[in-house]
Amino acid sequence: MRYWLMKSEPDTYSIDDLAKASEPAMWEGCRNYTVRNFFRDSMADGDLAFFHHSNATPSGIVGTMRICGDAFPDPTQFDPNSDYFDPKAPADGSRWICRNVQLIRKFDRIIPISEMRETPGLEAMLLLARGQRLSVMPVTEAEWNIINGLQGL
DNA sequence: GCCAACGTTGGC
DNA sequence: GCCAACGTTGGC
Numbered sequence: 001m002r003y004w005l006m007k008s009e010p011d012t013y014s015i016d017d018l019a020k021a022s023e024p025a026m027w028e029g030c031r032n033y034t035v036r037n038f039f040r041d042s043m044a045d046g047d048l049a050f051f052h053h054s055n056a057t058p059s060g061i062v063g064t065m066r067i068c069g070d071a072f073p074d075p076t077q078f079d080p081n082s083d084y085f086d087p088k089a090p091a092d093g094s095r096w097i098c099r100n101v102q103l104i105r106k107f108d109r110i111i112p113i114s115e116m117r118e119t120p121g122l123e124a125m126l127l128l129a130r131g132q133r134l135s136v137m138p139v140t141e142a143e144w145n146i147i148n149g150l151q152g153l
Numbered sequence: 154g155c156c157a158a159c160g161t162t163g164g165c
Numbered sequence: 166g167c168c169a170a171c172g173t174t175g176g177c
Contacts, residue, residue, distance in 0.1 A: 131158040
């Protein structure tokens, strides 16, 4: 069992959008090779993930999700009408991968980045590292537990 | 809206 | 396969 953090800009896709979506929902549009490799090689059915709102006021963690099923080719890479269309994507779909997710719950409140920075035990969080831009990244079990604890405060 | 930091692209 | 230029991310 692994833990993850997955970013989305709420103007594009928020946790409320996920709550309204039919499940499982596709986490589509990742166009970064490190994230592709995480999706393909490291994530597993049943892994847990934080939903993080980026480019928000404030930015922070807003809930939890479960990864459902296996990795599969991201269909938006083949859709000329999609923002995520990739004209150079090989037909076998191996270039861009996505995952299905299911909302576990929306937190009662957002956990802002500023609060995570001040929380003992979260000093090494990848999310808080300078220049860190991955939209999907691993979280340790300890970090997972600390943040779930903050949520109830 | 700024801009630092990083990822990607493509010429060579 | 180097690396400069460019594009993007995302906190602030």
